[in-house]
Amino acid sequence: MLDETSTPLLFYSSPKLEERILNDQPVLQVNSITKRFPGVVANEDVSLALYPGEILALLGENGAGKSTLMNVIYGLYQPSEGEIFVKGQPVSMNSPRDAIALGIGMVHQHFQLVPVMTVAENIMLGSESVKNGLLDTRAVARRITELSERYNLAVDPYAVIEDLPVGVRQRVEIVKALYRNVDILILDEPTAVLTPQEIDGLFEVMNLLKSQGHSIIFITHKLKEVLRVADRIAVLRDGKLVGQTTPHDSTEAELAAMMVGREVILTVDKTAAHPGAAVLEIDGVAARDDLGQPALRGVSLAVHAGEIVGVAGVQGNGQTELVEVLTGLRHADGGHIRINGQELTNASPRQITDAGQMSHVPEDRHAYGMVASYDVAHNMVLNSYYRPPFARAGVINEPAIHQYATQLVAEFDVRTPSVDALAGSLSGGNQQKMVVAREFSRPLKLLVVAQPTRGIDVGSIEFIHNQIVSKRDEGVAVLVVSSELDEIMALSDRIAVMYKGEIIDIVPRSQATREGLGLLMAGVKD
C-alpha cells in the first residue's frame, strides 16, 4: 500500500529500506491525500510514510504542493480526501493544536516568533506554565536551558527575539517545537536564510535529534542538502508524488529530473570573461535602512563591461539597500556612483535608466517588478510606455504595445494564454521571465539583477541564467545580487561578499570556495 506512486522513477532500491518497510511501523502515514482549492488541485493522491528516527526529505519546486501537504499534516488545512495515521491511529486534525497534541511540530519558513517578546515568552506561547495565576517564566527558562543542553541548541531564554540573528531565531523555533514534546518535526525550507556554516550546525542538530528518536521531514528544493542529510527522499511535482529514493541511490541530476520532469542542466555553460572598461563605479557609498540605521558603510565596487560581479551575503547585510541606491530608489548619504563615467549619485530612477542605460530586475517582483493587476502587454512596457512608438503626444498606442509584447513573450518563452492575461495570474517563473524580457530588451550597458531566481522553477532558472550570461557576452556589465550561494558561484566572474553594510572582500571566481565564502559571509576574514 505504500507504493502508490504514479511514476516510480526510482523506488526503494536499498535493501535496508526494504527491511525497514517490512518491519517498522511508521510514526506518520498519509494515505491518498488530495487537497483541492477552488480551481486548483494542490495535492493529488499523495501517500507517504515517515519512520521513527529518520530524516525524510520532501523535495519539489515552488508550487509543487510541499507546503500544502505539510499544512495538511500540521492541521492548518483539512484534506479533501484521504486519511492520516499517527502511530498507527487514524486522526483528524482541525488546528495546529491537534497536531501538537499528536506530537507533530513545525518550523515554518517564515519564523513564527513575536519580535518584541523574549525567547521564553515565545516558546511558552500557547503552552504556558502558570503558577498562582501568573506565568511561571522561571520554570519555562529552566526547561529551555535543559532542552538547549540536550540538543546542543544554545539559546538565552531572556533574550528578546528582535535582537537575535536569524540563525539563533531558527534555534528558538526548534526549541519551541521540542518544548511541546513533539517527536515528529517538520522543517520548512530551514536552510534558506542560513550561511553555509550555520547550515552545517543545523544538520548536526538534525542528526542529533534523529539519534534521539525524533523523525524529521525536511522540506527543500536544494539538491546538495538533500543528498547530504536525508535518509530517504520523496519528490513532489505538480501536487503528485513522483517518486521516492535514497541519497545512496540517486544523483543531483536524477533528482533534478524528477523534480522538473525532464533533463535539466544544472551548471551554467559559460566561457571566460573578457572584461572591458569600468561601466559602474561605486565609490564609498553610505546609506541608511528604512529604520534610519546605517545599512551601507562606505561600499566601493567597480563592474566592468563584459563581466558578471556577484554580490553574496546573508540576507540583511545591505544588499537590498545597495541595489536601491544604485537604481535611484534610496537616497545615498555619501559617496559617488558613476555609470559610464557619468555622475549619477542620487539621480532619479528614470535618469539612471535612460542616461546610464541601466536595467534593473528587482528582488521583489511583486512590489517593484510588475503590476499584478495589469495585463502582460502593459507590464512589458512599464519602462518605455512614454516614448514612441508606444506613446505619441501623450496618447498610448495599444496596437504597438500589443505587437511588441507578443514578440517578447515568444522570444523569452513566457508561458501565458495571451498577452491580455493578467500578470498576477502567471506562475512565479513566468512572471520573472516577463520582467526579464522587459528589462533585457532595451539598449543596455549595465544590468543590475537582484535575486533573479527567487521562488521560481528550475526550468525558468536555467533560462534566466543563460540570458544573463548572454548579456555579459554582448559586453554588458552585470551585477548579480543573490542570497543563493550556488547561484552566485554559477554565474559570477568575480564575487563580492557583503557583511554588515561593507564589502568585506572581493574574490575572483577561480579562487572562491563555498567554505571560504561562507566564512566571509559570517564576517570572518583572515
Place this chain on the structure above:
Amino acid sequence: MEGWKGASVNQLVWKRTQLISIVVIALLLLMAILVNTTALRQQTWLRVLFGISALNFMLRASVPLILGALSGILCERSGIINIGIEGMMLAGAFGAFFFKVQTNSWPLLASLMVGVLAALLVGGLMGFLHALFSIRYRMDQIISGTVIIVLATGITSYLFDRDAVAQGKFGEIRIPLLADIPVIGNVLFNNPPITYLALILVVVLHVAIFYTRWGLRTRAVGEHPSAADTVGINVNRFRYLNTTLGGMLAGLAGGFLVLEAVGQFQEGMTAGRGFIALAAMIFGNWNPFGALAAALLFGYTQALQNELLLAGVTTIPRQFVSMLPYVVTIVAVAGFVGRVRPPAAEGKVYETEAH
C-alpha cells in the same frame, strides 16, 4: 517590565522616558508637599500650580482619561485600533444615566450600582459592535471607530430626555489612616469609588498584560497573529474578547462622568475626552503605567486651566487658557510619535490559513 527586557534602541529611548517621567512626578509631589505644608502657600502662583485643589482636580480630570486609555490598550494590544473610545464613553455615560433615572426610587447605592452595570454593558456592546465590524465584516478599523462615535452621538442625543433628572451621585470614601497623611492622603485616599477603581485597574492590567497567560496571548495576537495561530491560539476570539472588555472600560469612563463627576447626562458630555485618552494611550506607549502618567499630565493641564481662570492671576484671554489641555496633548503626542511603538499587527485583518 517583562516585555521590555533586552536592549534595542527603541527600548533604551523608552527606558529613558520612563526615568524622566518618574523624576518629574517625584518633583511635582515634592513641590506639592512643600507648598501645602509651609508658608509657600501664601504665593498665589505656587498655590495655582501645586495647591491641593489643583491636585484634586488633576486626579478627577484624569479618571476618564485613565479608563479610556486602558480601554484603548486592551483593544490595541490585541491588534484592533480603537479610535471609537469617545463614542463608547458617551454611550456608557448615557446608559448609566438612563438606568440611574429609571431606578431613582431605589436606595441610592443600588441605583448607582445599576448605573455602573449599565455603563459597562452599553460600553461592552459598543466594543463588541466595533469588533464585529472590524473582524467579521473586515471594515477598516478607523472607519469602524468613526462609525461608533457617530452612532453614539446620534443615538444618545435622540434618546436623551431633557427633563429627566438623576438623583444623587457617588460620594467620597475616606480610607482610614491613609487619608490622614498630609497632602497625599487628601488627594489619593479621599475619593469616590470609580476613581479608586481606575487606579486599581492600572495595576491589575499591568500585571494581567505582562504576567498572565491571557496577557501573553493578547500581546502575541496583536504583534504577530500567525505566530499565535500556529501554536493553536484563536486569534479572532481574543480580539472579540479584548475589544468587548475595552468597550466596557470606556463605558465605565462614561459612567464616571455621570455617576461620580457631574451627576447628570449632557449631550456630547465626553467633549473629546475619548480622543485625549487615545493620546494618553499613545503617549504612554500602550502600557498601563505609561497611560496613567500621560493621563495625569493631561489631567493636570485641565486642572491648571481651571485654577488659572479661578484665581484670575493672568491677563491672557480665557479662550487661550482653555486651549491649554488640547495644545499640551498635541505637543506631547507629536513629540513622541516615532519613539513609541504600536503593536505591529494593529489594524490588520487576520485571516486564518485554515480551509
